[in-house]
Amino acid sequence: MTFDLVIRNGTIVDGLGGEPFTGDVAVADGVIVAVGTADGSGRREIDATGLLVTPGFIDLHTHYDGQSIWSDRLNPSSAHGVTTALMGNCGVGFAPCRPEDHDVLVDVMAGVEDIPGVVMAEGLPWTWETFPQYLDAVASRPRDIDVAAYLPHSPLRVYVMGRRGVDREPATPDDLERMRALAAEAVAAGALGFASSRFALHKTESGSPIPTYDAAQEEIAAIARGVADAGGGLLQFVPDIPAGGYESVLRQVFEVGAETGLPVTFSLLTGNAGEPTWPQALNLVEKFNAAAGGAAPAVTAQVFPRPIGMVMSLELSANPFVMYPSYREIAGLPLPQQVAEMRKPEVRERILNDKPAGDGHPLFFMTQAWDWIYPLGEQPDYEPDASTSIAARARARGVSPLEEAYDRLLDDDGHAMLLIAMGNYENNSLDTVGQWMRRDDVVLGLGDGGAHYGMICDASYPTFLLAHWARDRASGRLTVAEAVRALTSVPARVAGFGDRGRIAVGYKADLNVIDHAALRLHRPVILHDLPSGGRRLDQRADGYVATVVSGHIIAENGVPTDARPGTLVRGRQPAPKVAG
Secondary structure, three states: OEEEEEEEEEEEOOOOOOOOEEEEEEEEOOEEEEEEOOOOEEEEEEEOOOOEEEEOEEEOOOOOOOHHHHOOOOOOHHHHOEEEEEEOHHHOOOOOOOHHHHHHHHHHHHHHHOOOHHHHHHHOOOOOOOHHHHHHHHHOOOEOOEEEEOEEHHHHHHHHHOHHHHOOOOOOHHHHHHHHHHHHHHHHHOOOEEEEEOOOOOEOOOOOEOOOOOOOHHHHHHHHHHHHHOOOOEEEEEOOHHHHHHHHHHHHHHHHHHHHOOOEEEEOOOOOOOOOOHHHHHHHHHHHHHHHOOOOOOEEEEEOOOOEEEEEOOOOOOOOOOOOHHHHHHHOOOHHHHHHHHOOHHHHHHHHOOOOOOOOOHHHHHOOOHHHEEEEOOOOOOOOOHHHOHHHHHHHHOOOHHHHHHHHHOHHHHOOEEEEEEEOOHHHOOHHHHHHHOOOOEEEOOOOOOOOOOOOOOOOHHHHHHHHHHHHOOOOOOOHHHHHHHHOHHHHHHHOEOOOOOOOOOOEOOEEEEOHHHOEEOOOEEEOOOHHHOOEEEOOEEOEEEEEEOOEEEEEOOEEOOOOOEOEOOOOEOOOOOOO
16 A cells, blocks of 8 residues: 555554554545555655654644634744644734724734734735634644634624724623624634633733733623524633633633533643742632533643743843833944944943833833842753842843843843743742643643734744653653643644544554654744744744645744645534544
């Protein structure tokens, strides 16, 4: 027999947590047709001796709503083994939308997800109005990996309510009925579910709370009923942790899920200091899952396996001086000139003695959290020792943290980067995150690919998980099988992707061939490849020998091929009828 692709003699990690074993994987017509021994030859063969063979990874939390329209590559995610990405998270996106509301949605996306308005102005053709039309636009674009989409709450609210929706007025009964009908229409067209947010830090670029910030429970329930009317889907939610903790907001959404029979996934993180609130959230998850009584959790906490990190530099959106008038005077200079100015003693003194002024992005308040800021090296350390923080380094030098940060920003002729561990770094370690990842009611996500272009580059977390948690960490290490399961079959189950996330006969041929010993992350780099020359962070890794989507090799040894087999996944997918 002749196959399209045979991966020979690899260490097969099935995605379900089973013991890895040595064997072949054969592919024909985009699906896996043999596992163990492939009797025959492949039109293309890969010798995977000594290498891991895994299912393709699934990222449940991305924002490729724009990039999937203007680009045929969804990197950074596709450079880190991700073969399916779910977008529309946090309730922000670009459909449904009337022409007169384009600027409103751009304002929301620019503020919440740090995507410059000029990039969206050039990159979005706005050939759609309804959500089904937007999905058709996504489906018409070839790309490297598969995408799926939630119906986002903010566009839906503005579409139904107009200015009243933007101003966060309560929805009327007629509004609720219209939202319910449009949610059913979206799910029937292929939406995977519905996403919303009440997070206080999610603000528009003009500084207002997003349209969904204080939406009532009855509004969430009406939209969820529309999702259920069309056959069901997943509810994704970002709670407003700073304003009210988990209990008050999560209970409402969990009750909606229980009433409609829909699964719920929500963002869970922990602060670095102070009384932790996450036990409250997980206690509530346990209570609702026990009441649901299903074989799989009805509610899952979506967590990130390393610190929630913001990257700062002189070339990016944020640094500790970004709000200082004296720094702003030179911030627009070309980098060599800016560095030359900052090295002048009189300029240094003026900036260091200045004070922040004006408003900025909500995340800028973290830019002087010295105990949680660390230099980011060429091989970035995402679980750094407290002794390497800017605060600790300043104490060792006998200078102020502000001086230490100033000097470090000038390293590498101004190309240096600093990492802020904004969350998930309780007690200066990832031990709490390690506890979470071992729970059945937890799923990995929050890579945020396609967003925060000038501040965050977290889409590389699959590589970090396999290299750090499943190889390098001294204690609390995951097995390779556990790590791969967390990246594949678990998110597939939560999303309702029954056709992928495991290596077995009949399943979609989304695969990675990985040199585990060679797996390495590099420091993020700055590219200017967005529409209108927009800037973004990207990150590459060593160790990915091949990434396969629907049987086509989309990258070899970290280099993209010309293959663009990615498609739009419309709704939940059944498991194949033939499985082995």
